[in-house]
Amino acid sequence: MKRFADLIDRLSCETGRNARLRMLRDYFATTPDPDRGYALAALTGDLSFANAKPALIRQMISARTDPTLFAMSYDYVGDLSETAALLWPDAGAGTRNDLSLTAVVETMTAALRPQMADLLASWLDDLDETGRWALLKLVTGSFRIGISARLTRTALAQYGDRDVEEIEAVWHGLTPPYLPLFAWLEGRGPRPKPQHLAPFRSPMLAQPINETELRQLNPPDFVAEWKWDGIRVQAALGTDGDGAPIARLWSRSGEDISAAFPDLIAELTGKAHFEGAIDGELLVVQDGAVQSFNVLQQRLNRKTASSKLQAQYPAHIRAWDALALNGEDLAPLPWTERRERLENLVSRLNSSRISLSPLVPFASWDELAAARGAPAATDLGVDAAAVEGCMLKRRDSPYISGRPKGPWFKWKRDPHLIDAVLMYAQRGHGKRSSFHSDFTFGVWRTGDDGARVLTPVGKAYFGFTDEELGQLDRFVRANTINRFGPVREVTHTAAHGLVLEIAFEGLRRSPRHKSGVAMRFPRIHRIRWDKPPGEADELATLEKLLAAD
Amino acid sequence: MAQRRASPDQDLPDNILPEQANSGRRPMTGRRAADLLTITPQGLYCPAGDFHIDPLRPVARALVTHGHADHARAGHGRVLATAETLAIMGVRYGDNFAGSSQTASPGVSLAIGNATVTFFPAGHVLGSAQILIEARDAAGRLTRLVASGDYKREADPTCAAFELVPCDIFITEATFALPIFRHPPADAEIARLLQSLRLFPERAHLLGAYALGKAQRLIALLRAAGYDAPIYMHGAMEKITALYQDFGVELGDVRPVPPREGRGGGDLPGAIVLCPPGALQDRWSRRFADPVHGLASGWMRTRARARQRGVELPLVISDHAGWPDLCRTVVETGAEEIRITHGQEDALAHWCATRGLTALPLHLLGYGDDDAAAAEETVTDAAAIGAAP
Numbered sequence: 001m002k003r004f005a006d007l008i009d010r011l012s013c014e015t016g017r018n019a020r021l022r023m024l025r026d027y028f029a030t031t032p033d034p035d036r037g038y039a040l041a042a043l044t045g046d047l048s049f050a051n052a053k054p055a056l057i058r059q060m061i062s063a064r065t066d067p068t069l070f071a072m073s074y075d076y077v078g079d080l081s082e083t084a085a086l087l088w089p090d091a092g093a094g095t096r097n098d099l100s101l102t103a104v105v106e107t108m109t110a111a112l113r114p115q116m117a118d119l120l121a122s123w124l125d126d127l128d129e130t131g132r133w134a135l136l137k138l139v140t141g142s143f144r145i146g147i148s149a150r151l152t153r154t155a156l157a158q159y160g161d162r163d164v165e166e167i168e169a170v171w172h173g174l175t176p177p178y179l180p181l182f183a184w185l186e187g188r189g190p191r192p193k194p195q196h197l198a199p200f201r202s203p204m205l206a207q208p209i210n211e212t213e214l215r216q217l218n219p220p221d222f223v224a225e226w227k228w229d230g231i232r233v234q235a236a237l238g239t240d241g242d243g244a245p246i247a248r249l250w251s252r253s254g255e256d257i258s259a260a261f262p263d264l265i266a267e268l269t270g271k272a273h274f275e276g277a278i279d280g281e282l283l284v285v286q287d288g289a290v291q292s293f294n295v296l297q298q299r300l301n302r303k304t305a306s307s308k309l310q311a312q313y314p315a316h317i318r319a320w321d322a323l324a325l326n327g328e329d330l331a332p333l334p335w336t337e338r339r340e341r342l343e344n345l346v347s348r349l350n351s352s353r354i355s356l357s358p359l360v361p362f363a364s365w366d367e368l369a370a371a372r373g374a375p376a377a378t379d380l381g382v383d384a385a386a387v388e389g390c391m392l393k394r395r396d397s398p399y400i401s402g403r404p405k406g407p408w409f410k411w412k413r414d415p416h417l418i419d420a421v422l423m424y425a426q427r428g429h430g431k432r433s434s435f436h437s438d439f440t441f442g443v444w445r446t447g448d449d450g451a452r453v454l455t456p457v458g459k460a461y462f463g464f465t466d467e468e469l470g471q472l473d474r475f476v477r478a479n480t481i482n483r484f485g486p487v488r489e490v491t492h493t494a495a496h497g498l499v500l501e502i503a504f505e506g507l508r509r510s511p512r513h514k515s516g517v518a519m520r521f522p523r524i525h526r527i528r529w530d531k532p533p534g535e536a537d538e539l540a541t542l543e544k545l546l547a548a549d
Numbered sequence: 550m551a552q553r554r555a556s557p558d559q560d561l562p563d564n565i566l567p568e569q570a571n572s573g574r575r576p577m578t579g580r581r582a583a584d585l586l587t588i589t590p591q592g593l594y595c596p597a598g599d600f601h602i603d604p605l606r607p608v609a610r611a612l613v614t615h616g617h618a619d620h621a622r623a624g625h626g627r628v629l630a631t632a633e634t635l636a637i638m639g640v641r642y643g644d645n646f647a648g649s650s651q652t653a654s655p656g657v658s659l660a661i662g663n664a665t666v667t668f669f670p671a672g673h674v675l676g677s678a679q680i681l682i683e684a685r686d687a688a689g690r691l692t693r694l695v696a697s698g699d700y701k702r703e704a705d706p707t708c709a710a711f712e713l714v715p716c717d718i719f720i721t722e723a724t725f726a727l728p729i730f731r732h733p734p735a736d737a738e739i740a741r742l743l744q745s746l747r748l749f750p751e752r753a754h755l756l757g758a759y760a761l762g763k764a765q766r767l768i769a770l771l772r773a774a775g776y777d778a779p780i781y782m783h784g785a786m787e788k789i790t791a792l793y794q795d796f797g798v799e800l801g802d803v804r805p806v807p808p809r810e811g812r813g814g815g816d817l818p819g820a821i822v823l824c825p826p827g828a829l830q831d832r833w834s835r836r837f838a839d840p841v842h843g844l845a846s847g848w849m850r851t852r853a854r855a856r857q858r859g860v861e862l863p864l865v866i867s868d869h870a871g872w873p874d875l876c877r878t879v880v881e882t883g884a885e886e887i888r889i890t891h892g893q894e895d896a897l898a899h900w901c902a903t904r905g906l907t908a909l910p911l912h913l914l915g916y917g918d919d920d921a922a923a924a925e926e927t928v929t930d931a932a933a934i935g936a937a938p
Contacts, residue, residue: 012852013861064726072896073729077851086729086850129733139778145852484914 001099001127001220003031004039005134005398012145020147024155028182036104037177042138043334044149044178047105051113052120052139057084059126060117064089065067066363074203075486078429079144081136088124088132096126097401102177149254150202152403157327159444160185168202169194189454197238200246200278200402201331203321206391206408214365214392214411222392224360225334225366227410228281228318231258231300235317236277237268245269249282263310264353264520272351275326278342279399280319283386290318290386293520294508319346320357320391323399332401333464338399344530360390388505389413415503416524416545418443419536422455422498425476426487435469436488438460441500445515446537454492455539457515460502463523472498472527495535501526507546560839573857574603584686585664585694586719587605588773588889588911593696593720597684598664601627602696609765612653612666615677615699616641616761629653631663631668633750633796637761640788643707653678655709671700672711673868674757674762675793681714692699694718702733706769707798719884723892724869725847726900732847732871739770746819753786753817754836754862757826757844760786762868764823767845768800770866780818781806783824784810806921809836816927847871876900879908 007027014020022103024043028462041047061084062070070087077083081331104123111119120139124132137143150164155166162185170192173180183189192513232252242247247268249258258265261282279283284291284299298313299305322330322342331339346356360378362368368390371377371438376384389412420441428437437459464472475490481488491497503525510518517539586595591604600610607624614630616622616637621630623642627649628635638646649875653659653668657676663685682694691718702711702724725732746754764786771780779802782790787805796799806822818838828834828846829842849868855863862871870878875897879887887901887908894910900907 009852010861014863014864015856015859066900068899069728069896071891072899073727076727076893077729078853082852084731086731090731299617 001101001104001131001134002012002196003027003129004035004042004101004522005127005130008043008137008143008145008147009041011128011131011147012143015146016212017151019153021155021158023032024147024152025159028156028159031078033179033182034177035101037179039181040152040178041176041483042303043143043147045141045151047138048141049108049139051111051116052108055079056116056120057081057136057139060084060121061087075427075429081140082133084136085129085133086243092413093338096123097128097131099127104138105176108139108141108396110116110269116136128328150390156181156185169199172199188191190308198236198246199241200234200236200248200254202254203232203252203279204321204401204408205236205252205403206398206410207405209392209409209411211369211411212366214409215469217365217392219362219364219368221394221396223339223515224362224371225320225357225391226360226380226387226394227358227389227391227412228290229282229295229386230318231280232278232279233282233317234279234323235264235268237274245273247273258307261315262305264315267351267353272349272354274345274349276330276352277319277323278317278319278326278345279323280303280317283316283318284313285316285353285355286314290316290383292361292385293506317354318357319354321399326411326540334396334398335393336395372411387413415525416507417503419503419528419531420500420502421492421533422458422475422490422491423454423492424487425472435473437469438474439472439500442492443515443537443539445540452494456521457513457539457542458504458519460500460522460524463503463525468524468527492533495532499528499531499533499536500524501528507542509546515539515542517546574865582775585682585684585692586696586720593911595664595682595684597667598682600661602680603698610661611647612680613638614671614680614696615673617674619761620698623647625652626652629659631655631676631678632715634678634798635676636792637789644740653750658683662667669695669712669714670706671698672703672708673699673701675708675796675798677708679712679714681716683909685860692717694720695884696720696879697722699724699752699869700878701870702878703732703764705868706773707765707793713878715883717884718886718888719879719882720874720888720890721879721897723875723889723893723894723897723910725848725867725871726889726893726897727895728872730740730847730850730867730871730883731873732867733865735766735770735832735866736774737773738845738866739767740786742821742843743774743776744770749841751838752819753840754819754821755829755834755837755840755842756823756862756905757819757829757842757858757860758865759846759868760825761789763845763866765790765798765800766805766868767823767866769798772799774803777801778819778820779804779856781820781822783828785825785828791800793831826858840879880904 007023011047012021012022014023027039065087073087074080074083106120127135147352153167157167174192180189180192180338184191189543194278198431230427234250235247236250237247247265248256248263249261251257284296288333299309299315299549319342322338322345323343324330330341343356344502346354360368360371361369372390377386380387389410392409392411394407400407422439423442424440427438428436438459440456440459442456447453447457476488479491480488481491503520504519504522506520507517508518570851585597586593588594591601591608593602600612601608602612603614604611605622607897608639609626609663611625613634621634621638623646626648628647630653631921632652635650635652655670658665658667667681669681671679677698679698679700680696683691686692695714695716696742697720698709738905747788756767764782768780777825781804791798791805810816815838816836818895822837823836829844834840841862842860843862843864843868844858845864846856847865849860849863849865880900885907887906889897889908891909898908899908
């Protein structure tokens with residue numbers, strides 16, 4: 001446990017990728033089985049304890065601290081495990097540093113729910129702060145130390161002198177503590193058999209581009225597609241040992257989201273089954289019309305979907321790439337050839353749930369700019385509401401995992417902008433806890449008595465540089481007129497106050513908000529030190545936008 | 550708004566707000582503190598003695614608790630402070646930092662107007678003091694008030710130890726007033742630094758520390774741990790460190806960082822180099838051999854702060870009282886009223902309330918209530934001393 005705690009403690013402060021890889025490699029090289037395998041599982045997110053959950057930690061620390069002081073501390077630290085580790089009574093600190101990671105993992109796996117609190121408490125009493133933190137991180141399962149599963153497997157690959165893709169290929173068939181995997185990497189055993197029949201492939205990502213940069217490129221080298229405002233999804237299909245069809249939906253980061261979309265899975269294992277993998281956007285399509293992201297949200301962040309939800313918001317894949325078909329890896333082929341295979345596939349499947357992402361014809365960047373500026377005027381029609389710009393792809397480019405520079409670009413639609421007035425500010429969490437970094441802003445509205453008043457319309461906590469954050473923080477401190485716990489109210493009259501230019505992606509009606517509207521993805525675009533608050537926008541401006549959307 | 554009622558500010562007596570203090574409104578009955586000390590735009594003010602404590606802007610008469618730039622400013626008419634603090638102000642601002650200055654000897658009482666003041670060691674940095682004010686309040690009772698300035702109770706070989714001063718009203722700092730701030734023993738943190746030096750003997754260990762107090766304490770702690778190699782320091786720290794030595798603090802072989810050799814990085818492998826926190830990430834730091842970036846500060850208690858500063862070796866060493874010591878001190882002074890100046894006032898006020906003590910946050914602006922301000926302070930230090938950046 002001590003070695004593991006020291007490893008993640010050092011990793012949490014290390015920012016260099018190479019240094020992190022070195023620390024992980026060293027750990028794998030110098031830590032015996034099965035400890036290192038459990039550490040690997042912890043870092044890749046493959047450890048989970050049914051009877052130990054974050055709620056238990058909260059409950060345990062709450063029983064030992066004053067609730068107000070706990071709340072203030074948690075607000076400051078921004079991380080439950082670390083807060084609890086710092087607050088835990090320091091009785092026998094450090095007396096159990098010999099506790100092994102394997103003992104912790106195996107005991108927690110076997111423990112029943114009623115035993116768990118006493119078990120954790122006995123360890124917490126005896127570990128030092130770093131040990132407590134590491135133990136609690138194990139329980140919550142989210143380390144948040146900037147180490148991705150991919151980076152961990154990359155370190156493992158380097159340790160075994162293998163390519164990381166070789167590890168990825170066998171990974172999904174393995175379980176902690178990965179003894180056969182280490183045996184193979186150390187030349188003591190055979191290569192584990194790839195088990196997963198519908199594996200995740202790391203997706204290709206696009207670089208953002210603006211119009212000036214775009215004009216450096218040669219239009220005939222590229223094709224354009226609409227950038228759909230849904231969620232990126234990879235559908236991977238195969239057949240199991242008994243010949244039964246298998247389908248998995250993977251999110252961009254390799255999370256299996258199949259369970260939330262039984263309607264799509266049924267289609268992909270039924271009449272639209274094929275062998276291979278396609279890449280595309282998950283959307284809701286009602287009566288042939290693509291719905292906006294606001295509608296799609298009804299289906300997101302759920303573990304399952306009721307039949308009512310499935311019927312009301314049917315899930316759909318708008319496909320734009322084919323990664324593998326009938327056992328052939330298509331990734332090395334140029335885009336043009338992959339596209340041809342994809343078009344054939346989609347037309348053969350003939351499914352109402354899978355459609356082809358159409359190309360946007362253009363001969364010059366001006367033409368493309370015109371289409372991007374007014375997608376509704378193209379043959380998209382009502383689907384334009386679900387478009388957030390254009391994608392550009394080089395015709396000759398293979399499919400490369402990661403975010404290679406050059407082959408794919410996203411040219412997003414310009415955000416909406418309004419001028420709003422800063423009304424409240426709150427201290428940030430974690431590393432921003434010394435600054436007021438959450439800003440509530442409002443626009444003018446005419447009240448019942450005819451007076452103009454500000455009504456809050458949103459909250460933004462990014463978009464500014466570190467320097468601007470310092471300036472905003474100073475403004476807040478110097479112009480506080482009221483305090484409500486961590487929240488400060490700042491001066492906001494027509495003559496005195498601060499105008500913020502807010503950029504946002506969309507607007508929807510929201511009965512939960514006093515103003516009746518909610519912004520999507522609001523951020524501070526510019527600080528208008530020059531503008532008097534009286535000249536900021538009116539709520540009517542937003543309401544007009546709502547009507548137009 | 551419902552939250553408004555819950556806000557601790559709503560309990561503030563009228564006379565403690567700056568604008569009311571200005572308008573000359575008299576104190577509320579039952580609040581003894583206000584007779585002795587109130588707040589003006591310049592900071593804490595004692596009407597009985599007609600002086601300010603650690604004023605933020607120039608005033609006619611200032612009592613200064615210690616030499617940190619947010620407490621000791623230039624341009625006052627008369628300054629009363631310990632000999633060490635006056636010397637530090639002289640180094641920082643030049644000999645003409647005030648119209649006139651007077652030395653306060655620890656434990657020796659002085660009458661100022663209708664008040665009597667006495668300085669006692671605060672254990673924060675060289676020369677740091679708490680100030681005891683004794684005066685009769687409006688009802689004619691003799692009241693003892695202590696303004697703590699910044700303080701710590703841990704042992705520190707570079708300054709006089711904190712002395713507990715019993716009082717009726719205690720004005721405490723609250724920089725680390727959250728229960729998460731339990732500072733570990735400083736020697737254990739020094740052991741981690743020495744362990745890192747053994748692990749990486751080929752790398753320079755660049756250690757960020759505030760120029761006044763922290764840097765000298767680190768050197769003394771390293772010496773106490775048996776480290777006797779030369780310790781190098783950034784130009785911004787040299788004069789203050791020399792001043793410590795002049796006052797008899799033993800620091801061993803301390804050297805300025807030598808002139809740069811060649812163009813590439815690679816200077817001082819395996820050495821400990823102290824610098825202001827602001828210099829850790831700047832171009833100056835690139836000359837050293839693959840440096841390990843360390844930072845010694847109470848703020849290093851949380852990992853997010855260490856990450857924010859790009860620190861690989863966070864050392865939790867503070868010159869302020871941590872949570873257990875703040876709570877202990879508040880109780881041990883026997884004060885029936887507590888006032889809290891800068892830092893995490895709300896948490897300490899809450900804790901005092903659960904112990905049946907009256908405690909109010911003063912919400913003084915302008916003092917280093919977080920590390921961002923402290924970092925700015927060290928930059929000011931460097932500028933004031935005229936050192937190379």
